[in-house]
Amino acid sequence: MTTAHDTGPTTALLSQARELLLRTMTFYRDDPRTAGWLRTRLERLSEPLRMAVTGRVKSGKSTLINALVGAELAPTDPEERTQVNTVFRYGPEPRITVHTPHGAQRNMPVDELDPATIRDLQRWRPDEVARLVIESPSPGLQAITLIETPGVASTAVKETGRSALAQILSEADSVLYLTRQPQQIDVQFLESVHELRVARRAPINTILALSRADEVAGGDHESVEAAGRVANAYRDDPKLRTFVQYVLPVSGLLAQGGSTLGQSEFEALSRLAALPREQLDELLLSADRFASSATPESVEPGTRRELLRRFGLFGLHSALTALAAGGIDHGRLRRQLLTESRIGELQEAVHLQFVERQEALRARSTLLAVDMALRANPRSGDKQLQGELDRLLSNAHEWDELRVLSGLWSGQLSLPGRLREEAERLLGAHGDQPVARLGAPPQAGARDLAERAGEAARRWRVLAADPLRDRDHREAVWTVLRSCERLLAANIGQ
Numbered sequence: 001m002t003t004a005h006d007t008g009p010t011t012a013l014l015s016q017a018r019e020l021l022l023r024t025m026t027f028y029r030d031d032p033r034t035a036g037w038l039r040t041r042l043e044r045l046s047e048p049l050r051m052a053v054t055g056r057v058k059s060g061k062s063t064l065i066n067a068l069v070g071a072e073l074a075p076t077d078p079e080e081r082t083q084v085n086t087v088f089r090y091g092p093e094p095r096i097t098v099h100t101p102h103g104a105q106r107n108m109p110v111d112e113l114d115p116a117t118i119r120d121l122q123r124w125r126p127d128e129v130a131r132l133v134i135e136s137p138s139p140g141l142q143a144i145t146l147i148e149t150p151g152v153a154s155t156a157v158k159e160t161g162r163s164a165l166a167q168i169l170s171e172a173d174s175v176l177y178l179t180r181q182p183q184q185i186d187v188q189f190l191e192s193v194h195e196l197r198v199a200r201r202a203p204i205n206t207i208l209a210l211s212r213a214d215e216v217a218g219g220d221h222e223s224v225e226a227a228g229r230v231a232n233a234y235r236d237d238p239k240l241r242t243f244v245q246y247v248l249p250v251s252g253l254l255a256q257g258g259s260t261l262g263q264s265e266f267e268a269l270s271r272l273a274a275l276p277r278e279q280l281d282e283l284l285l286s287a288d289r290f291a292s293s294a295t296p297e298s299v300e301p302g303t304r305r306e307l308l309r310r311f312g313l314f315g316l317h318s319a320l321t322a323l324a325a326g327g328i329d330h331g332r333l334r335r336q337l338l339t340e341s342r343i344g345e346l347q348e349a350v351h352l353q354f355v356e357r358q359e360a361l362r363a364r365s366t367l368l369a370v371d372m373a374l375r376a377n378p379r380s381g382d383k384q385l386q387g388e389l390d391r392l393l394s395n396a397h398e399w400d401e402l403r404v405l406s407g408l409w410s411g412q413l414s415l416p417g418r419l420r421e422e423a424e425r426l427l428g429a430h431g432d433q434p435v436a437r438l439g440a441p442p443q444a445g446a447r448d449l450a451e452r453a454g455e456a457a458r459r460w461r462v463l464a465a466d467p468l469r470d471r472d473h474r475e476a477v478w479t480v481l482r483s484c485e486r487l488l489a490a491n492i493g494q
């Protein structure tokens with residue numbers, strides 16, 4: 001992060017939130033459970049940002065996590081699998097820790113992490129295991145910790161009676177929500193996230209991924225493109241856009257396949273691609289035929305079944321067509337699968353919306369922790385902490401920015417096209433850094449940035465003075481203006 005960002009207003013917000021958390025800890029110092037719980041929240045501030053990967057049962061959460069981590073760690077299965085919150089975080093050595101519902105922890109020594117071990121642990125019941133923490137030295141986990149939650153409306157969530165929502169929000173700073181196609185149940189869930197007291201004032205950042213995109217339109221060669229069109233349609237859906245910052249299609253399976261493609265898999269695929277075209281086309285007619293056909297013997301059915309599990313029919317189609325055309329080596333095939341999966345766009349969205357905004361997101365989680373502690377343990381003398389919490393929730397410009405952005409996206413606020421684009425950019429929709437907000441070239445210096453911020457501030461000041469607009473509109477314009485002024489202040493005199 002740049003210096004300007006480190007010393008910017010968001011950092012001030014985070015340190016105020018941290019300060020309040022410390023004071024709340026002192027307030028509950030004679031209550032070890034609450035103080036201990038608050039201490040874990042404090043420790044999280046020095047760890048990577050936490051993103052919950054949640055959504056419908058079987059929406060491909062584990063597969064996508066593997067793709068983001070770059071290793072097959074999370075077990076993926078056709079039957080309902082992930083029953084407990086599973087945290088995937090960076091650690092220098094592979095390690096698994098089991099947390100019980102009563103607060104105990106048990107370290108499980110492992111030489112290597114493999115899905116089978118994790119699968120066995122995930123089979124434990126939620127009343128035996130509250131959380132699994134998987135540590136891996138994978139570089140994919142250095143900037144962000146991923147938390148898979150049981151699917152929305154899954155048996156685990158129903159059985160324990162815990163709301164999926166409460167679980168997620170006490171665990172994560174941001175949410176990646178997966179569904180193959182948004183339905184009422186998804187909208188209800190996203191809406192309820194938004195209606196929490198803290199979230200009403202400080203919106204929770206959410207990306208919606210239309211998952212398993214390679215299966216749209218029957219899994220043929222146009223599937224991922226078709227999924228892109230579906231995502232575009234939802235991008236303009238006012239109801240969804242009230243709750244989510246970003247909508248995009250992704251195929252976790254192709255991404256996982258691309259990021260973990262092994263040499264023996266590449267060789268088996270190459271042998272298949274060398275078959276006469278007609279034989280290959282026939283083999284690819286259906287998943288059944290591909291997996292169980294007696295021929296070709298050069299790649300036996302067991303291997304074909306495994307290839308089908310790993311890449312799906314669409315992935316096989318795409319890989320074999322590319323290999324049959326020739327000139328594709330292992331590295332290129334990996335890149336092709338990754339491009340088709342559209343994982344790069346998802347990673348970029350995660351970076352722009354979450355990693356770059358992490359100070360504001362961490363501040364929100366910290367305030368949420370204070371709110372939860374105060375609500376769960378009311379006692380005399382807590383009014384002052386409550387007042388301070390309310391003040392931080394009401395006054396932070398960061399929350400106003402997020403609210404105006406969702407107002408613009410959901411259509412509750414309207415601005416003429418060009419102004420709207422500029423407002424979105426200045427509010428940080430394309431990245432939190434000053435260069436992104438000001439639409440400046442990456443190498444722009446502080447002076448250039450200050451000039452751009454000054455010009456933008458002048459333009460928005462004129463708009464803010466327009467008396468004909470309604471209150472919401474005026475407030476939105478004021479918010480953009482304040483963002484310009486902050487950018488100006490951060491870059492002036494540097």
Ligand SMILES: Nc1nc2c(ncn2[C@@H]2O[C@H](COP(=O)(O)OP(=O)(O)OP(=O)(O)O)[C@@H](O)[C@H]2O)c(=O)[nH]1
Nearest residue numbers: 057058059060061062063076077081082212252253
């Ligand atoms: N074709 C295709 N299949 C996928 C994709 N993602 C996941 N799958 C398959 O869908 C099934 C479920 O995938 P998981 O990743 O286990 O889904 P999940 O959401 O973690 O499932 P639960 O944790 O049990 O709710 C597996 O058989 C995966 O191979 C995808 O992008 N494309």
Ligand SMILES: [Mg+2]
Nearest residue numbers: 061062081082
């Ligand atoms: Mg899973």
